[in-house]
Structure formats: C-alpha cells, structure tokens
Amino acid sequence: MDGNVRRIETEMLELIEKLVNTDSGSYYKKGIDQVGKILCHYFQELGYKIKTVPQEEYGNHYVIQHPEVSAPEILLVAHMDTVFETGTAALRPFQIKGTRAYGPGVIDMKASLVTVIYALKQLKRANNQAYKHVKIILNSDEEIGSPSSRALIESEAAKGIQYALVMEPARKDGSIVTGRKGNGHYIIEIKGKAAHSGIEPEKGRSAIQELAFKIVKLHALNDHEHGISVNVGMIEGGDAINTISARAVGHIDVRVATVEQIEEVAHKIEEVCSVSDVVGTKIDLSGNISRPPMIKNKQITELFEIVKEVGKELNMEIKDTKTGGGSDASFTAAMGIPTIDGLGPIGGNAHSEKEYLEIPSLMERTELLVKLIHRLVDEKLNKRKDSYIAKSS
Incomplete structure (x- = not known):
C-alpha cells in the first residue's frame, strides 16, 4: 500500500471512529442528527446542495444533490441509524484489533457512509464529472422499517433515477445482494x-x-x-x-x-x-x-453483470446472494428500478457486540463504487448522446 492510499485509509478510519462513537439508535434523534451534521459537512465541501427533511420523532433525513445536474441518474441510499441503545458507544467505543475495526454500527453501516464520501471525493479529485450525476439519500429509520423515509425514497427515486445503489455492507465473503425477503x-x-x-x-x-x-x-x-x-x-x-x-x-x-x-x-x-x-x-x-421483497429480475441481473465486469477490472471476483434481511433496496426494486445492495465494505456480526469491519475492504469497496458510478453514468450519457444524434440526423 503506497503512502497516499495509506493516508486516505487512515482518514476514513478516523471518520468512521467519529461516527461509531456517536450514538445513533433509531429512536435517538439527537444522536442521529449529530451524525447527519458530521456527514453533511463533507458533502458541502464537495459542492453538493443539501435538503434537510425534518422529522419530529426520528432523526432528520437528507437529500443530497449537485446543483449542476438537475436529473441525476444514480441514487445512493445509506442509513444513519443503528440498533443500539443510547450509551453503547461509551461502553464499546471504536477500536482496531489487527485488520479489523470494532464498535456499534461500524459495519451496519457507518463504514458505508464513509465509503460513499470518499468515492465521490476520488471522482472529483480525478475531475471525473460522474460525481455530479448522483443523488444521495441519508435516512434515519432504516433499522425500524423506514416508517418516515419510505415515501421520501420512493418520491426521489421516481425523479428520473436509472439505477439505485444501496450501501448496506457486503456479506462476509464479499458478496453483494441481489435479492431480499x-x-x-x-x-x-x-x-x-x-x-x-x-x-x-x-x-x-x-x-x-x-x-x-x-x-x-x-x-x-x-x-x-x-x-x-x-x-x-x-x-x-x-x-x-x-x-x-x-x-x-x-x-x-x-x-x-x-x-x-x-x-x-x-x-x-x-x-x-x-x-x-x-x-x-x-x-x-x-x-x-x-x-416488499427484492426480487432478482432481468434488470437487477443486468446491473449485477455490470458490477461483475467492473470488479473484474479491479481483479475482484464479485458474487451475489439473496438474504432474509430487509433493507431500503426493496423499495426501489419494487418500483422497477435496477437495484444493487450490499455495496458497502466487508464485515460481519452486525447488530451484536462482536460487530466488525474488515479494514482492507475499505479501499477495495471504495474503488469498486468509484468505477461503478463512472461506468453507469458514462453509459447513460453515451446513450443520451447517441439518441440526440439519431434524432438530429
């Protein structure tokens, strides 16, 4: 690992530590709003416009979009809440043991939130305009069924979104999720x-x-x-x-x-x-x-094949799986939007005292997300360009 990559990984771990050490159980509005404040600072630095969707009972939701693109093609969905009671962060703060990081919510899904930020940072740093073509929803109630954010996710997804990428963690073997109950x-x-x-x-x-x-x-x-x-x-x-x-x-x-x-x-x-x-x-x-269940249909299969191709370019073998757990991916998939879930880093034992993040997967999954966003945006822009040329000729 070269010095620059190591520096970025260290930065990511420091931000994950800050998030993990902030209690954000689904019913702890103050903590979730604090997590949102931390995250929004990074998105503002990247030039995104942030719309706060206030909530009384739960934490606020955020819709994040670049002002230069009115109809982004890609929706990224990530939740800020955890299943842990207030005070858990003080009892079990973030810690690193070997190649793993531990703490409440470290893999589900605070590491994923950081992955999103650093993938977009990398795209912008490379002057890749694809970072402007994404819409990000940060919601506060996924762990309890998204009672206040489902309508928001569906409403924003209906505004021309072509692909939905849901940032739940990857499975222990690195598999992404193409089906859910x-x-x-x-x-x-x-x-x-x-x-x-x-x-x-x-x-x-x-x-x-x-x-x-x-x-x-x-x-x-x-x-x-x-x-x-x-x-x-x-x-x-x-x-x-x-x-x-x-x-x-x-x-x-x-x-x-x-x-x-x-x-x-x-x-x-x-x-x-x-x-x-x-x-x-x-x-x-x-x-x-x-x-609703997330059913692996033709559209999801085609999107998965693209993810596999991108992974192959990075010397990563990408597999998929179906799981009994629920997530917000079910909402976009039910709308007929090609959806992939489990794009976050690799870890395990979510919702338990032994929850962990595999640290080496941080940079790998960030790079996968970078390449995938670029690929999907590039394909859509090229199709739009070809359509325009065909109509003009």
Missing part, C-alpha cells in the same frame, strides 16, 4: 382482567395466557420451504407473580419471499388475532408488512 412488524396487545391468583383466580382473565395461545398459532404459520417466517420475538406482560395478568404484548417479525405472500400472510395473521381463545380477553393488532 420482504418484511414487516406487527404488535399484538392483549387486554385481560386482573385478579389475585390465590384468593379469586376465577375472576381473572389472563392476557398472558391469551398471548401464549396466539404465539403458538402464529408460529404455526411458518413455511420455511416457501420463504415464510413468522416469529414472536419479544413479549412483555404481567404486574406480579401472584396476579392474573391484565395486559400482555407481543412483537411479531414477518418475512415473505414473494409479493403474493404479503396479502396471504397478512390475512392469516389477522385471522389468528380476530378471535380470543381466553373468554373475556380483547385483542388489538397493529402493524403490517411494510417492505
């Missing part, structure tokens, strides 16, 4: 009737018992062979061990493999929750399947 989140709230479990248990109506019946029925909806997963992953309820519970809550994670399964699974969940098993309890169900 759709996913959603439901909350089932049971209201029962409290009573003393020793003196007059017959007067109680157990919300916990009702939730238990529902958990069994909901888990029976699993059909892993066809890509359907229903999991009650978190429950709460009860006030005391000697009290019939008056309230219980279950949080349901749902994954589907096809668009058709969305309505089918939603109907079955609603059906399960429509009737009480414990007489006298009441059920309130909220939520939906908010992310």
